[in-house]
Amino acid sequence: MGLYTGATLRHLTIDTVPYIVEPEPSMTSAIPEKPALEGLEARWGEVWEREGTHRFDRSAALEAGRASVFSVDTPPPTASGSLHIGHVFSYTHMDLAARYQRMRGKNLFYPMGWDDNGLPTERRVQNYYGVRCDPSLPYDPAFTPPLEGGEGASTKAADQVPISRRNFIELCERLTEEDEKQFEDVWRALGLSVDWSLTYRTIGTEAQATAQRAFLRNLARGEAYQADAPTLWDVTFRTAVAQAELEDKDQPAAYHRVSFHTPDGGTIEIETTRPELLPACVALVAHPDDERYQPFFGTTVTTPLFGVEVPVVAHHLAQQDKGSGIAMICTFGDVTDVVWQRELDLPIRAVIGPDGRLLPEAPAADLFTDAGREAYTELAGKTVFSAKARMVELLRESGDLIGEPRPITHPVKFFEKGDKPLEIISTRQWYISNGARDDALRDRLLSAGREIEFHPDFMRVRYDNWVGGLTGDWLISRQRFFGVPIPVWYPVDAEGEPDRAAPIVPAEDALPVDPSSDAAPGYDEAQRGQPGGFVGEVDIMDTWATSSLTPQIAGGWETDPELFAAVFPYDLRSQGQDIIRTWLFSTVLRAQLEHGSIPWTHAGISGFIVDPDRKKMSKSKGNVVTPAAMLEEHGSDAVRYWAASARLGTDAAFDPQNPKQIKIGRRLAIKVLNAAKFVYSFGEPPADARATHPLDADMLAELAVVVREATRAYDGYDHARALEVTEQFFWTFCDDYLELVKERAYAGDGSANAALREALDIMLRLLAPVIPFATEEVWRWTHDDSIHRAAWPVLEADAPRGLLPAVSAALIGIRRAKTDAKASQKTEVLSATLAGPALIADAVDDLRAVGKIGELTLVEADEIAVTDIVLAETPEQAPHGA
RNA sequence: GGGCUCUUAGCUCAGUUGGUUAGAGCGCCACGCUUACACCGUGGAUGUCGGGGGUUCGAGUCCCUCAGGGCCCACCA
Numbered sequence: 001m002g003l004y005t006g007a008t009l010r011h012l013t014i015d016t017v018p019y020i021v022e023p024e025p026s027m028t029s030a031i032p033e034k035p036a037l038e039g040l041e042a043r044w045g046e047v048w049e050r051e052g053t054h055r056f057d058r059s060a061a062l063e064a065g066r067a068s069v070f071s072v073d074t075p076p077p078t079a080s081g082s083l084h085i086g087h088v089f090s091y092t093h094m095d096l097a098a099r100y101q102r103m104r105g106k107n108l109f110y111p112m113g114w115d116d117n118g119l120p121t122e123r124r125v126q127n128y129y130g131v132r133c134d135p136s137l138p139y140d141p142a143f144t145p146p147l148e149g150g151e152g153a154s155t156k157a158a159d160q161v162p163i164s165r166r167n168f169i170e171l172c173e174r175l176t177e178e179d180e181k182q183f184e185d186v187w188r189a190l191g192l193s194v195d196w197s198l199t200y201r202t203i204g205t206e207a208q209a210t211a212q213r214a215f216l217r218n219l220a221r222g223e224a225y226q227a228d229a230p231t232l233w234d235v236t237f238r239t240a241v242a243q244a245e246l247e248d249k250d251q252p253a254a255y256h257r258v259s260f261h262t263p264d265g266g267t268i269e270i271e272t273t274r275p276e277l278l279p280a281c282v283a284l285v286a287h288p289d290d291e292r293y294q295p296f297f298g299t300t301v302t303t304p305l306f307g308v309e310v311p312v313v314a315h316h317l318a319q320q321d322k323g324s325g326i327a328m329i330c331t332f333g334d335v336t337d338v339v340w341q342r343e344l345d346l347p348i349r350a351v352i353g354p355d356g357r358l359l360p361e362a363p364a365a366d367l368f369t370d371a372g373r374e375a376y377t378e379l380a381g382k383t384v385f386s387a388k389a390r391m392v393e394l395l396r397e398s399g400d401l402i403g404e405p406r407p408i409t410h411p412v413k414f415f416e417k418g419d420k421p422l423e424i425i426s427t428r429q430w431y432i433s434n435g436a437r438d439d440a441l442r443d444r445l446l447s448a449g450r451e452i453e454f455h456p457d458f459m460r461v462r463y464d465n466w467v468g469g470l471t472g473d474w475l476i477s478r479q480r481f482f483g484v485p486i487p488v489w490y491p492v493d494a495e496g497e498p499d500r501a502a503p504i505v506p507a508e509d510a511l512p513v514d515p516s517s518d519a520a521p522g523y524d525e526a527q528r529g530q531p532g533g534f535v536g537e538v539d540i541m542d543t544w545a546t547s548s549l550t551p552q553i554a555g556g557w558e559t560d561p562e563l564f565a566a567v568f569p570y571d572l573r574s575q576g577q578d579i580i581r582t583w584l585f586s587t588v589l590r591a592q593l594e595h596g597s598i599p600w601t602h603a604g605i606s607g608f609i610v611d612p613d614r615k616k617m618s619k620s621k622g623n624v625v626t627p628a629a630m631l632e633e634h635g636s637d638a639v640r641y642w643a644a645s646a647r648l649g650t651d652a653a654f655d656p657q658n659p660k661q662i663k664i665g666r667r668l669a670i671k672v673l674n675a676a677k678f679v680y681s682f683g684e685p686p687a688d689a690r691a692t693h694p695l696d697a698d699m700l701a702e703l704a705v706v707v708r709e710a711t712r713a714y715d716g717y718d719h720a721r722a723l724e725v726t727e728q729f730f731w732t733f734c735d736d737y738l739e740l741v742k743e744r745a746y747a748g749d750g751s752a753n754a755a756l757r758e759a760l761d762i763m764l765r766l767l768a769p770v771i772p773f774a775t776e777e778v779w780r781w782t783h784d785d786s787i788h789r790a791a792w793p794v795l796e797a798d799a800p801r802g803l804l805p806a807v808s809a810a811l812i813g814i815r816r817a818k819t820d821a822k823a824s825q826k827t828e829v830l831s832a833t834l835a836g837p838a839l840i841a842d843a844v845d846d847l848r849a850v851g852k853i854g855e856l857t858l859v860e861a862d863e864i865a866v867t868d869i870v871l872a873e874t875p876e877q878a879p880h881g882a
Numbered sequence: 883g884g885g886c887u888c889u890u891a892g893c894u895c896a897g898u899u900g901g902u903u904a905g906a907g908c909g910c911c912a913c914g915c916u917u918a919c920a921c922c923g924u925g926g927a928u929g930u931c932g933g934g935g936g937u938u939c940g941a942g943u944c945c946c947u948c949a950g951g952g953c954c955c956a957c958c959a
Contacts (some may be wrong), residue, residue, distance in 0.1 A: 035919090248958080255959090272959055285959090317957060327959035335958045411958050461886055465955055506953090577953085610952080645895085645907095649887090651952080653894060659906055660894070670921055678918030724896070728906075735923085742918095812925080819913055819925040826916040852916095 035673035040773040070106035071567040076113030080124040090606035092643035096576035096719040099769035104791040109196035111554040116176035118543035132160040133168035207514035211546040212487040233425040234415040235356025239479040247416040254405035260301040271323030272768020276387040277330035286326040287312040304400035306372035332424035430477035436470035455717040456649035459605040476545040483540030489520035570600035607651040637771035647720040669774040676778040689750030694842035696755035704797035736808040743849035762793040770876035813866030814851040828872040829853040835861035
């Protein structure tokens with residue numbers, strides 16, 4: 001059965017778990033005959049929920065203050081996306097820190113959010129239900145989507161049923177709620193110790209109010225503003241996008257060599273990859289030092305085909321070695337065109353519309369020759385792709401195409417979620433200052449970055465690079481539907497024209513508002529769009545404008561000031577390195593603008609998953625194994641172990657065909673169950689039993705070192721180191737110590753028994769963050785409460801004397817003799833000589849017992865060696881060194 | 883073009899402020915069903931620490947340089 005679907009996790013009945021004996025929450029559970037990992041996730045997940053193991057204690061936090069709390073700013077996953085192995089990796093890292101801090105006695109504020117607004121959801125809804133949003137349509141309360149589940153859905157917009165904005169948003173709400181339920185089930189199965197009562201959604205009412213409130217304060221302080229400017233534009237989604245969402249993709253293209261005409265009948269040849277922008281050409285540009293073109297500066301040329309007269313200008317950004325060294329400037333072919341247009345004060349002659357097609361009328365049409373106007377009619381309405389093809393033919397016919405286009409591959413800017421190249425279009429948009437045009441703010445942001453402890457430290461460089469490389473303010477408005485509305489209206493003047501420069505804002509206690517359905521304050525809904533009335537802003541905010549406020553949303557900023565004071569600034573932000581420029585940066589920015597503070601003191605950055613070929617695992621490849629399937633197949637502890645064994649910031653290899661680390665983790669968890677069962681099989685030691693035997697004391701002394709090292713490691717967010725030292729000790733404990741003392745323990749020795757139990761108790765707690773299910777299972781055999789509420793171990797002991805390692809070395813010598821003789825380990829040793837340090841004498845009886853040694857002669861020496869060994873019932877003997 | 887990061891056993895990785903013969907797990911080989919565990923146990927073999935140069939009594943570790951992965955950023959006609 002599927003453990004990880006909502007139904008089974010929540011409604012798992014008692015009898016599917018073979019050995020749960022009773023539902024009484026406070027009783028210890030029986031030690032099973034044959035301990036197993038199967039079923040532990042469902043069993044303990046349910047108990048933790050019932051007992052409130054991971055609940056944040058609000059009243060205790062208010063009473064004991066900020067220092068008693070450990071608060072975690074968690075990444076809200078994109079609800080409409082799918083969870084992949086990278087999520088499991090990073091979220092486990094976060095949970096390790098959280099569980100450690102909880103055991104250190106901190107009151108954990110550990111919420112989870114879902115990022116459900118935004119384009120990914122809209123796209124998923126379109127495909128899932130076969131619909132698309134048309135805001136001009138009226139709401140249909142009885143609407144039923146044509147599809148359910150996306151089967152047979154067409155991605156073509158033409159095949160999708162147009163529905164009203166409200167209908168569309170309802171579908172978005174419906175689908176994200178279902179998706180979020182499944183996400184929660186996976187996270188619960190993984191054992192994330194979040195407090196699910198603190199869950200929020202970025203499209204939820206509180207999140208919307210928070211995002212709008214923060215925006216209004218930005219607006220009041222002049223940090224948010226509108227501007228009419230060239231913006232990067234996705235023609236598929238028909239929305240502006242921000243710098244942080246750009247992605248370069250290599251695209252096939254071609255250089256076209258084209259003639260411009262000089263007044264004296266000569267030509268200047270330029271090279272361009274975008275001949276379709278010829279009607280938008282405003283100038284030619286070359287480098288000021290370029291002697292080839294210096295004679296032309298200040299003169300004009302005419303464009304081929306259209307005959308528009310354009311100046312030849314000089315600018316240092318022109319590259320002499322690129323193409324023919326002279327380029328055409330268009331409105332706008334790329335970002336450099338925008339710079340040139342602004343710095344050289346050139347006219348704007350846009351030909352590309354928001355839909356990515358050439359406009360019906362070219363702005364410069366009146367400058368065209370008659371032949372040019374005729375040519376343009378063939379281009380109007382065509383996509384960039386088709387227009388380019390036709391343009392090449394036209395140029396060839398006119399003789400202005402020199403030679404044939406030369407194919408190249410070059411990087412082109414894309415919206416990271418889009419699949420067509422971005423265009424640059426002049427539009428009115430909302431921006432928030434981010435330091436790009438404000439050195440003082442930029443310095444504040446850099447200094448905030450230095451206040452935050454990054455783990456690993458070098459990840460701060462990525463933040464610094466991003467802040468230092470910002471070229472424009474943060475564009476937050478999107479021409480979309482499912483998101484937080486920008487909370488402003490505009491007055492409409494007597495002529496019916498909205499006054500964009502004088503936005504009307506709502507009162508903070510009215511938030512959230514939707515200007516497209518709520519009337520502006522002081523107006524009546526009937527005045528919408530009327531002269532003397534108002535219009536609502538139709539744009540929404542980008543998702544990041546909301547998720548940059550996760551600390552404020554989860555922490556009750558302005559709605560629960562006491563709580564906010566108890567959690568903010570947060571202790572830890574945990575996230576992947578791929579969203580440093582988006583989520584991490586924008587969160588620092590918002591906290592800096594709003595609170596003048598850093599949002600958290602630590603940022604734990606996880607690496608990403610690489611496939612066996614060392615390539616970043618792509619979604620298409622990585623998703624062959626879903627997290628739910630992985631957890632079910634191997635067990636959550638095993639998967640967590642894999643994640644925990646990789647340090648923060650380092651990439652982890654993962655081979656779906658052969659998940660080695662996961663198998664090792666599974667082995668560890670099983671070993672914990674079995675070793676614990678064995679330890680408890682010796683029965684309860686007498687109340688006054690103490691670990692007095694030298695070997696027992698030395699084992700605990702070794703463990704004390706491990707406890708210190710693991711604690712130090714967790715304090716430095718180095719969970720992998722903590723796991724490494726703990727795991728190594730645990731295996732030594734099982735393989736050597738347990739073997740050495742078991743005869744004594746069978747015989748009822750209180751020292752051995754007490755030491756075994758104490759060591760086990762401590763090791764379980766050291767391992768609890770990594771393998772929470774197996775350790776909880778064992779813990780409950782002897783405790784009423786959850787191990788995850790138990791105190792992190794502290795063990796005071798003198799420095800180890802080296803007795804356990806010395807005896808272990810001797811034991812290895814004896815085992816080797818038996819192995820070399822191809823004898824079973826239970827073969828008796830008639831006699832042997834053991835050379836080694838004098839302290840070995842303290843544990844010689846244990847050694848004799850485990851080695852089944854009759855006569856053992858000790859010889860003092862620096863080196864440990866077993867010699868003169870005589871095995872019973874073996875044909876030959878030989879001396880063996882250790 | 884700029885930056886970050888990595889290069890240690892067949893594989894995945896540890897190696898703290900430079901200090902004896904460089905470690906672990908997996909895999910491999912051999913042995914053992916030893917009453918916690920066969921989803922196991924025991925033992926074994928395995929490395930010019932990417933190349934070159936330098937500092938030092940001593941370098942996997944520090945400096946320079948070269949090479950090769952990976953990632954991020956960049957005004958890519």
